[in-house]
Amino acid sequence: MTSNSLERQPxxxxxxxxxxxxxxxxxxxxxxxxxxxxxxxLQIYNANPVFGGxxxxxxxxxxxxxxxxxxxxDWHFAAMTLFALNLLWYGVYIxxxxxxxxxxVGGNDVKALQVGQNQKRNAYAWHRxxxxxxxxxxxxxxxxxxxxxxPAQFYWIVDAxxxxxxxxxxxxxxxxxxxxxxxxxxxxxxxxGGTRLLESMFW
Amino acid sequence: xxxxxxxxxxGLSSAGLLLSGCGTNFLSDLAGNATEPFNQKVEELLLKPxxxxxxxxISQIEPEKLLVNTFRSTPQIDPAQYRLIIDGEVAQPMQLSxxxxxxxxxxxxVIRHVCVEGWAAIVQWGGVPLRELIQLAQPKNSAxxxxxxxxxxxYESWDMxxxxxxxxxxxxxxxxxxxxxxxxxxxxxxxPIKLGYKQSKWVTRITLTSQLLKYKGYWEDQGYEWxxxx
Numbered sequence: 001m002t003s004n005s006l007e008r009q010p011x012x013x014x015x016x017x018x019x020x021x022x023x024x025x026x027x028x029x030x031x032x033x034x035x036x037x038x039x040x041x042l043q044i045y046n047a048n049p050v051f052g053g054x055x056x057x058x059x060x061x062x063x064x065x066x067x068x069x070x071x072x073x074d075w076h077f078a079a080m081t082l083f084a085l086n087l088l089w090y091g092v093y094i095x096x097x098x099x100x101x102x103x104x105v106g107g108n109d110v111k112a113l114q115v116g117q118n119q120k121r122n123a124y125a126w127h128r129x130x131x132x133x134x135x136x137x138x139x140x141x142x143x144x145x146x147x148x149x150x151p152a153q154f155y156w157i158v159d160a161x162x163x164x165x166x167x168x169x170x171x172x173x174x175x176x177x178x179x180x181x182x183x184x185x186x187x188x189x190x191x192x193g194g195t196r197l198l199e200s201m202f203w
Numbered sequence: 204x205x206x207x208x209x210x211x212x213x214g215l216s217s218a219g220l221l222l223s224g225c226g227t228n229f230l231s232d233l234a235g236n237a238t239e240p241f242n243q244k245v246e247e248l249l250l251k252p253x254x255x256x257x258x259x260x261i262s263q264i265e266p267e268k269l270l271v272n273t274f275r276s277t278p279q280i281d282p283a284q285y286r287l288i289i290d291g292e293v294a295q296p297m298q299l300s301x302x303x304x305x306x307x308x309x310x311x312x313v314i315r316h317v318c319v320e321g322w323a324a325i326v327q328w329g330g331v332p333l334r335e336l337i338q339l340a341q342p343k344n345s346a347x348x349x350x351x352x353x354x355x356x357x358y359e360s361w362d363m364x365x366x367x368x369x370x371x372x373x374x375x376x377x378x379x380x381x382x383x384x385x386x387x388x389x390x391x392x393x394x395p396i397k398l399g400y401k402q403s404k405w406v407t408r409i410t411l412t413s414q415l416l417k418y419k420g421y422w423e424d425q426g427y428e429w430x431x432x433x
Binding site: 044045047048050053065066067068069070071072073074075077078079081150151152153155158164165168 | 318425
């Protein structure tokens with residue numbers, strides 16, 4: 001019985017969605033580089049917390065990378081190029097292949113939500129809204145990061161945010177935003193396509 | 204109470220990590236060493252050696268934000284006995300008293316001082332541009348780096364282009380007043396183009412060299428980035 005049902009399963013299972021190899025590569029490199037940026041960033045944060053300064057609450061060491069400030073900076077500056085270039089080539093790729101038009105949120109998703117009849121279609125619309133919205137957040141992390149890395153050469157970035165402290169807060173706020181995104185993105189992907197969709201994006 | 208205990212704990216643990224830094228942070232060193240040559244190239248390209256970094260109006264100075272970080276203790280210096288030595292790859296090695304230094308061209312600037320820890324403060328610094336001192340000593344063509352020796356045995360090294368930047372000062376004035384001893388009196392480095400740990404306090408010796416030596420700077424020798432440009 002058991003073996004019988006096991007044998008039959010593949011035939012019954014809908015085909016795993018196919019993902020473009022380049023999209024998978026981007027996804028993987030992004031996960032790894034963002035994780036390094038995030039944990040090493042929290043290590044740097046601990047040298048002088050954005051909120052409260054030296055007396056302010058510190059991030060628990062389990063979530064930090066590098067051991068001390070210089071180690072955190074080593075990791076942060078090692079991964080930043082990987083993180084930014086990955087976003088760059090992916091931007092070129094979705095521009096050239098017009099993936100931007102049909103693989104990200106569009107008017108049809110907004111329309112679906114407005115009509116609001118099909119639950120599955122609504123979940124899919126939210127899924128696309130969420131993973132589209134993270135792109136400008138990642139770009140904001142790079143932009144504010146350049147301003148903090150070279151504030152004398154890119155003084156206009158610091159000025160655009162109204163000063164150093166505001167720039168630092170915006171750069172830091174990309175951390176909780178990305179964590180929140182990772183949770184929402186995973187849950188929505190599961191809801192929309194189940195483990196098959198998740199697996200298709202990773203392997 | 205809790206916060207204090209926590210700070211005490213984190214202070215202890217980071218001190219422990221500092222001591223064992225080289226061993227436990229092997230991977231961090233590896234990541235740093237693999238990418239720093241490339242990052243340094245980018246930093247050198249980004250530095251505009253003769254372009255002024257925009258300054259701030261005096262009204263924007265943030266006196267309370269400039270924290271004092273000293274690696275040992277504040278030294279005692281007798282201003283009358285103080286001498287600044289300039290030597291190394293120069294045709295004219297010299298010793299200057301504070302009176303000599305005060306007679307040299309003065310420059311004042313209101314700039315953002317950025318600490319590696321993440322905080323920043325807008326500060327006014329006044330003093331003699333370092334390039335005036337370097338020119339006085341007549342640098343040889345072989346001079347490529349500059350070492351700074353401090354009374355408290357803090358040491359630093361800079362690339363020549365950053366030293367010749369018009370806003371790199373040997374400062375003796377802060378926020379319109381004589382430089383306080385805690386901030387490096389009688390003479391300290393001040394520049395908008397380098398992180399705070401590059402800006403040595405209590406400098407007594409400036410040595411031009413043709414190459415970087417084994418010892419690059421107090422913090423650099425423990426793992427901090429050397430160029431540290433802003």
